Amino acid sequence: MAPPMSAASFLAALKDEGLTVVEVGDWRHHNRNSKGAWGPVNGVMIHHTVTEGSSATVRICRDGHTDLPGPLCHGVITKDGRVHLVGYGRANHAGLGDDDVLRAVIAEKALPHDNEANTDGNSRFYGFECENLGDGEDPWPDAQLVAIEKAAAALCRHHGWTERSVIGHLEWQPGKVDPKGFTMAWLRGRVRDRLK
Numbered sequence: 430m431a432p433p434m435s436a437a438s439f440l441a442a443l444k445d446e447g448l449t450v451v452e453v454g455d456w457r458h459h460n461r462n463s464k465g466a467w468g469p470v471n472g473v474m475i476h477h478t479v480t481e482g483s484s485a486t487v488r489i490c491r492d493g494h495t496d497l498p499g500p501l502c503h504g505v506i507t508k509d510g511r512v513h514l515v516g517y518g519r520a521n522h523a524g525l526g527d528d529d530v531l532r533a534v535i536a537e538k539a540l541p542h543d544n545e546a547n548t549d550g551n552s553r554f555y556g557f558e559c560e561n562l563g564d565g566e567d568p569w570p571d572a573q574l575v576a577i578e579k580a581a582a583a584l585c586r587h588h589g590w591t592e593r594s595v596i597g598h599l600e601w602q603p604g605k606v607d608p609k610g611f612t613m614a615w616l617r618g619r620v621r622d623r624l625k
């Protein structure tokens with residue numbers, strides 16, 4: 430459990446990990462903080478967008494839609510491996526998830542199956558939306574996968590977390606399937622190796 434990093438530290442951590450970062454508009458102050466808590470933070474959540482085209486994907490994640498206002502994450506990782514910062518603070522990405530999963534993340538233990546939606550995840554997780562159709566066929570380019578690994582590792586490094594603090598939306602909220610196309614166990618292995 431930790432207070433969220435400042436926007437400046439967040440940006441610096443991503444750059445220090447070797448990422449190409451694009452700052453979109455006034456991302457530092459675009460958030461949902463008026464609607465609820467932001468922090469303490471416990472981990473990093475990975476999503477896929479079910480969108481096509483990088484500029485449309487970034488726009489949607491920044492603005493959201495009528496029934497789900499943006500920002501829909503903090504960073505959007507496009508297929509070219511760039512990280513587009515669209516918001517900072519509370520973001521509409523994690524929704525309600527399982528308190529048993531949150532306890533496992535905090536304890537950095539193996540995750541139980543998510544079978545409850547009783548806990549606000551938007552206050553607890555940094556969120557990265559990754560450009561992909563989420564149909565299991567749309568490819569995940571190497572550049573994008575490396576960027577996901579680096580982004581997750583950067584935040585773990587800052588907070589002193591292990592790879593177990595990196596989870597997929599599908600591990601948090603019953604009914605979610607994202608990210609689809611690689612396993613979170615595989616991604617955590619990559620993050621673990623990077624943090625060594």
Ligand SMILES: [Zn+2]
Binds near residue numbers: 476605
């Ligand atoms: Zn998601």
